[in-house]
Amino acid sequence: MSLPQSLRTSVTPPELELIASQQLIEIIPLIAVEKTAFISGAFGPLQPPRKAQIPLWMAINLKLKKKCHIVAPEWLSVEFLQSRLDEEINEPGFSKLPFRYAEVSKLLLDVAPDDIQSTDKIRYLLKDLREARQAKSREGVDQINRGELSLSNLCSMEINEIRPFFVHAMGILTHLHRDASAEDQP
């Protein structure tokens, strides 16, 4: 089959990760590399110890070879995440996080824990955030109707998680509505 069954309803987390790793991130290179033309643009030159911006996948690759340090993004810190978590718990809406925070934080925590401050605390915070947000998106199920539902600040991984169910549920509601109105008009 051209598209496996498992890929038909939604994209998979690894695919989201692939997309997320096209984002740029700052690194401190440990090797010198000339400026190189890639399909996604030209990157480099890398000149230690000067910081450089390169795509995340490239940074991960270099990191695994111990050829660079990754500069953790500002939001991947205890203070930032703690403030978002407080907001998440006290406010009804979703707090603002980078759209692909889930993918990026997982990649960085897996590959470069030594470049991030207090990783354990960050892991807890991310988990708490995820649970708080998941609870909210489940509440959103109550509000599904056949019209629309606006979910501000929901992130890509979270959208992907609720997509199959929400799309299906809304589809059924639409069918029910259509059948009812068809009967009204003979």
Place this chain on the structure above:
Amino acid sequence: MSRSSVSAMNWEARFKSDTPTLIQSGKNGKSRTGALALDSDNEDQDITMASASESNSARARPVSVAPELYIQDDESPLSQLTKHWMNERHAPDILPAQEELLASLLDHIRRQSEAVQLLRGEPSASEEEHIRIMLVQMEVERVKFIVRSYVRTRLFKIEKFARFIMTDATIQTRITTAERAHASRHAHLTDRHFHNSVLQSLPETQSHLDDTPIFMPPMITKPDETRPVFVHALRDCPPIRFHE
């Protein structure tokens, strides 16, 4: 009913104002904010974000804007293709083909691979040089993956809707000649197969593949135009309202 699609959607990560909205395509007026444009003629896309919310039903015709209009010029072909890939994966219908974009990327892949081949032949390459080559090669593989997945998604839809494509002129404008030829061959082959294996032995009244019996779903598979999609607005914009 029209499928509403939002163009501009994209899952591009924007830190600000992301509001994914789940919308029902085409039905029921409601306002959505943030979503950029609804195109009554194109398919639906997934993920879009919209911003605030209020839902009053209101009337406003979806504005017809091709999704491409919202893909900024400064985006690299790769990130454009990634968007088209995601849109295609989530849209119930077949979206307009991106022949030029695909051709230019394939060309780029070929050039990069040739460069790699050339550089690899040099025995005196330093370690840095090896890393460069490896990174370029790795990127080529990543791009190939996206291209393949994109093409396969379209192929899947084309085979699924093959018979419908042959009867509908609008959908034919959104596919390439090669895709159309494939749909036609596919439709023809399955027809003949069904005819030879079963239909020819049935009574005349039941031996067609395009009957529309009442109380039964039609026999030709069509894209589900009422399926809701997620829309992701890339920048703040006033509420968008759906026409009933």
